[in-house]
Amino acid sequence: xxxxxxxxxxxxxxxxxxxxxxxxxxxxxxxxxxxxxxxxxxxxxxxxxxxxxxxxxxxxxxxxxxxxxxxxxxxxxxxxxxxxxxxxxxxxxxxxxxxxxxxxxxxxxxxxxxxxxxxxxxxxxxxxxxxxxxxxxxxxxxxxxxxxxxxxxxxxxxxxxxxxxxxxxxxxxxxxxxxxxxxxxxxxxxxxxxxxxxxxxxxxxxxxxxxxxxxxxxxxxxxxxxxxxxxxxxxxxxxxxxxxxxxxxxxxxxxxxxxxxxxxxxxxxxxxxxxxxxxxxxxxxxxx
Amino acid sequence: xxxxxxxxxxxxxxxxxxxxxxxxxxxxxxxxxxxxxxxxxxxxxxxxxxxxxxxxxxxxxxxxxxxxxxxxxxxxxxxxxxxxxxxxxxxxxxxxxxxxxxxxxxxxxxxxxxxxxxxxxxxxxxxxxxxxxxxxxxxxxxxxxxxxxxxxxxxxxxxxxxxxxxxxxxxxxxxxxxxxxxxxxxxxxxxxxxxxxxxxxxxxxxxxxxxxxxxxxxxxxxxxxxxxxxxxxxxxxxxxxxxxxxxxxxxxxxxxxxxxxxxxxxxxxxxxxxxxxxxxx
Numbered sequence: 044x045x046x047x048x049x050x051x052x053x054x055x056x057x058x059x060x061x062x063x064x065x066x067x068x069x070x071x072x073x074x075x076x077x078x079x080x081x082x083x084x085x086x087x088x089x090x091x092x093x094x095x096x097x098x099x100x101x102x103x104x105x106x107x108x109x110x111x112x113x114x115x116x117x118x119x120x121x122x123x124x125x126x127x128x129x130x131x132x133x134x135x136x137x138x139x140x141x142x143x144x145x146x147x148x149x150x151x152x153x154x155x156x157x158x159x160x161x162x163x164x165x166x167x168x169x170x171x172x173x174x175x176x177x178x179x180x181x182x183x184x185x186x187x188x189x190x191x192x193x194x195x196x197x198x199x200x201x202x203x204x205x206x207x208x209x210x211x212x213x214x215x216x217x218x219x220x221x222x223x224x225x226x227x228x229x230x231x232x233x234x235x236x237x238x239x240x241x242x243x244x245x246x247x248x249x250x251x252x253x254x255x256x257x258x259x260x261x262x263x264x265x266x267x268x269x270x271x272x273x274x275x276x277x278x279x280x281x282x283x284x285x286x287x288x289x290x291x292x293x294x295x296x297x298x299x300x301x302x303x304x305x306x307x308x309x310x311x312x313x314x315x316x317x318x319x320x321x322x323x324x325x326x327x328x329x330x331x
Numbered sequence: 332x333x334x335x336x337x338x339x340x341x342x343x344x345x346x347x348x349x350x351x352x353x354x355x356x357x358x359x360x361x362x363x364x365x366x367x368x369x370x371x372x373x374x375x376x377x378x379x380x381x382x383x384x385x386x387x388x389x390x391x392x393x394x395x396x397x398x399x400x401x402x403x404x405x406x407x408x409x410x411x412x413x414x415x416x417x418x419x420x421x422x423x424x425x426x427x428x429x430x431x432x433x434x435x436x437x438x439x440x441x442x443x444x445x446x447x448x449x450x451x452x453x454x455x456x457x458x459x460x461x462x463x464x465x466x467x468x469x470x471x472x473x474x475x476x477x478x479x480x481x482x483x484x485x486x487x488x489x490x491x492x493x494x495x496x497x498x499x500x501x502x503x504x505x506x507x508x509x510x511x512x513x514x515x516x517x518x519x520x521x522x523x524x525x526x527x528x529x530x531x532x533x534x535x536x537x538x539x540x541x542x543x544x545x546x547x548x549x550x551x552x553x554x555x556x557x558x559x560x561x562x563x564x565x566x567x568x569x570x571x572x573x574x575x576x577x578x579x580x581x582x583x584x585x586x587x588x589x590x591x592x593x594x595x596x597x598x599x600x601x602x603x604x605x606x607x608x609x610x611x612x
Contacts, residue, residue, distance in 0.1 A: 049506045059410050060417030064434040066473050073452040131348030139342055150600055151353040157596040158359060159534025161563045162585050165570045166359045196355050229338035257442025259537040264571060284444045291541055308448040319440040
């Protein structure tokens with residue numbers, strides 16, 4: 044009896060072990076299953092490179108370029124803010140701060156990650172959006188800039204915590220050698236430690252990018268959702284994620300529009316897959 | 332420049348960066364608490380929304396979120412713990428394990444809206460569960476899985492190897508060893524991981540958009556095949572789709588939501604800090 048119980052439990056363990064792979068494959072298969080029907084009717088070139096996303100007009104047009112560029116612009120904007128701030132914050136926590144306050148700072152960063160994106164979107168709508176509107180004297184504050192600023196803070200926890208791990212993982216003797224040669228603590232940090240931690244910091248940035256590209260609710264609430272090719276940060280944009288979230292509810296199941304949204308999902312899946320792969324390769328490099 | 336001076340300047344810049352990173356958390360919480368506290372009343376917490384969600388309470392959304400949190404954890408916790416046990420105790424250092432780890436990392440990195448699409452395609456349509464509590468719980472459970480696996484694995488790995496050796500040398504089988512001399516020591520770490528990952532999914536909106544969330548449903552679900560309202564989606568709806576709504580209600584809803592997720596998080600973080608101090612080996 045005991046043997047049988049043990050046999051079953053061990054089989055369950057092996058099965059659950061493989062589950063993560065199964066789910067990744069399932070996600071891809073079920074996105075493809077719906078998305079592939081889209082290409083039966085619409086050539087790839089018209090959709091990926093098309094300039095117009097008019098899913099409800101007649102004839103319908105599914106040019107995804109505005110969406111791709113929208114996601115790209117918001118991501119670049121948020122990274123311009125969050126990379127310098129996040130890496131600096133990671134250095135402060137790992138190297139400078141009094142150990143007594145270290146836990147408090149780390150908890151603060153973690154709590155930032157804990158605030159639901161819909162709450163960040165809401166607070167952005169009532170605070171940041173009116174400011175952007177009045178500061179730049181715009182017809183609307185729902186712009187790529189507002190989205191970038193809010194997203195920067197959502198990428199920060201990822202960047203700070205992984206970069207901090209990378210900095211802490213740098214062998215002490217590197218720093219000690221630099222200090223022994225007469226370098227100040229700061230010189231040791233920006234000439235030695237940052238170089239040794241570079242692969243980890245790069246991985247942190249990649250994962251931050253992945254987080255930003257996949258972010259949905261906050262972006263949908265504060266970027267204005269205009270599916271046009273953006274030229275500046277002060278215009279409304281629409282991202283890949285927001286397009287799915289905003290339109291899936293009203294698309295008719297089995298229509299080209301419905302399948303097109305799954306294609307957008309496939310694009311997102313592939314982008315984040317590549318980003319995670321890259322980040323993992325770099326994180327692996329430090330361990331060796 | 333004098334190296335001492337440049338260090339002083341640099342450290343000030345680093346300090347300011349840390350301040351700018353932390354400050355928004357406090358600001359967001361302050362804005363919501365200040366404006367939302369006046370909306371909170373017994374009626375707000377226990378009544379259904381009325382008048383097109385412009386008045387009344389948010390009770391169905393609270394209950395819906397509670398069910399989703401409970402249901403998704405009930406599914407993801409056993410699977411995640413078993414998966415973590417496999418990685419820590421059974422897996423060998425081979426190609427399969429390498430692919431498995433990559434799978435977990437990718438699962439953690441899939442955008443939440445893509446989980447929503449996946450849930451729609453697999454659970455709602457293919458398995459014919461419809462837009463229902465069960466579809467939503469399953470979608471959220473898969474999302475929680477990677478963090479629970481990772482937390483379990485870390486907790487198991489931190490149990491010293493000698494514990495296993497003693498148990499095995501006394502004639503216990505591998506499973507008995509895991510069950511009686513490894514798992515009990517790893518349990519607190521596993522629970523912390525589960526609480527933290529649950530706090531994360533509780534606040535998610537995108538995965539439940541097409542799998543479970545109801546726009547307006549003033550009564551409670553009677554089975555797992557029913558739709559439910561959920562706090563994050565409700566907040567999205569009333570802050571973007573209901574023009575002229577009293578902002579008090581919106582802030583109040585946001586306040587209830589962050590109290591929900593932040594208290595879960597703080598509980599997890601405090602538990603973890605406490606456990607780290609307790610460890611004697």
